[in-house]
Amino acid sequence: MGAGMQDFAAVERGRYLTSAADCGSCHTIPGSDHPFSGGRPIETPFGVLVAPNITPDRETGIGAWSDEEFDAAVRSGRRRDGKRLYPAMPFPYFARMTSEDVKDIRAYLSTIDPVRNPVTVNHLPFPLNQRMAMAVWDELYFTPGIFKDEPSKSKQWNRGAYLVQGPGHCGACHTPKTFLGGDESSKPLQGYTLQGWVAPDITSGQGPLAQWSRDAVAQYLKTGHNQFAAAAGLMGEVVELSTSRLTDDDVKAMATYLKDVSGPKPTADSSADAKVLTAGGAIYQDLCSACHKSDGTGVPNLIPDLTHAATVNTGDPTTVLRVILQGAQSVATDREPTGPAMPAFGWQLNDEQVSAVASYVRNHWGKAQREPTEASRSRHEVHQSEPEQDAKPK
Template structure:
């Protein structure tokens, strides 16, 4: 009898242990899946993976900044060159506080001013996911900035000026959907890192949140609500663009194409709608019409447009819904900075490929065919005829061509 009781006790203890292990395993799996989703929402792959690489998140991709080049570090769980030896506390300090393991400060190319809005639990889940990624031994020299910008002590001043720690707080006067969108935009999505104008020191300009900025040779347009370039986009239009890379008006290209392909297309429909709901509620300035373009330049640009562009975008600029951008509602057409328009005319642009939508035709390059004056003329025609943006000069086209040549040579 006593032996039977002992066996029963052992059996119960073993069963309890198995139950606890199974429960822990399920809990870890859930954390990994949440982390995988949040890593996509945070667009970690765009910076930390070299395009075309077979080793995701192993670092080595150059990040162009107005101050020089930084190289994204290895965030795989390799213990020597990645984050495998980091504690959860060290990882959280880097992501939400901009602090390295050695106590030195990170540069804001790592968007910790935005990631600071994330919860500790969400950051811990991202770490749980990264621990499951294939470890890759890839030492990376991150800092390629010129002296004295390569001295991290200067970041103490920068943080004082531009970094405000603190998690996101929901607003009681807004809906659950609005608050979810605000969290994603202001936190993991770090939309303002590209779409908010910057000061001479690279910090966000207060009072101009999400009103557009130019970086790495592309314009991140004003994405504020009803008065900006996206004025005529509905919540559904914006959500579809985030999910698929195109809608009835526009198609994503360049850096935004990567964001869609690697990040927003991976989000749930509820979350892309939440982001759109929030953005449509962020007010911004109304662009003023600019009619100062020379009539002869407009005539020349119109002729070039009809010859080279109208076959795809149509004579009236409306394009093909969900395939070819509608120039009458394209954000980049209505943006003050002509960089993106010039770039796609000169260099062309690849369409975004997502899991659920067909890939649209690529925009061909015309830089080989058009002179700087002709590029400026057709850019001016498009931006003046269907937008409210100022004219483009031949000198601007020449400078953009030189920048593109420098990037590709």
């Protein structure tokens, strides 16, 4: 009876850590009814790997593995046959967890339905398909060792640091990488572009978080949006499957830690960049989100989904600027005689504000369009009613 209660506590703790570590995202095909059964292709700088089946199926999953073998995979990047895992499996971060943590994750995974699903993991070209090469990688980029509390910091800070550096593996996307795909350890969380997505600098240096309060960071992690931004794409998935499932105390702890991670001092240019995006995000939430939704997805058949709009995704900002300045009226059809309209904002926003909201939309949902978006020329071209007044520099 006592043992049963203990098992239950371990399984619950393991379930929580499995969310914190987002094991399900890579090890499940999105939308599949068979969580953890593998098969999702993971893009890496070198090519595609397919995440294996980690359900308790004895033949095609990890049902027959010992706890030690499981621990070696999760914290040391070793396969059952002793060969090395590719770091697409974020073991360099998971190494910060304790053996107890990993045992509890295993206890939880043992309670899910076993699924028979053989997966061929390795689709990399030669010589990257030689796992031996990973010995060099491990030597360069893998530092074993559990998370150690920083005694000069608060309990809350340390909890946040553990979650961010360990199970949360936030650096896997947010830390710049070397040409071999290893973390640039001197630049933690300073931003990286992967799979066409910008994972921004999330230090309190020059990135957007410099302007966010701790509560705004916590709100973003818990709900996927705040007054500055809404999570899309890869981060939307992280929020949905992982951070939104954490307790309020834990997201606050992560926010406390992130607000204390120092980054590069803003240079005149880069801080202007981050400030523009922050300002643009605030304008968006204020003026645009009522129709396009704070996550940009709009309303089917009525309001366009900006996360998939070609105008947002092209390198040329002209159309986005024109739509914001002039508004747009969709073509009325028989079935829908009054096509919904996009109001003009040219009379309400100055050039700087139009540029900012256009930059926000294009950076956020247009995948890595980093170049500034200049409104003044476009305003001239669309012949606003009061061009002189509007074009006046601030």
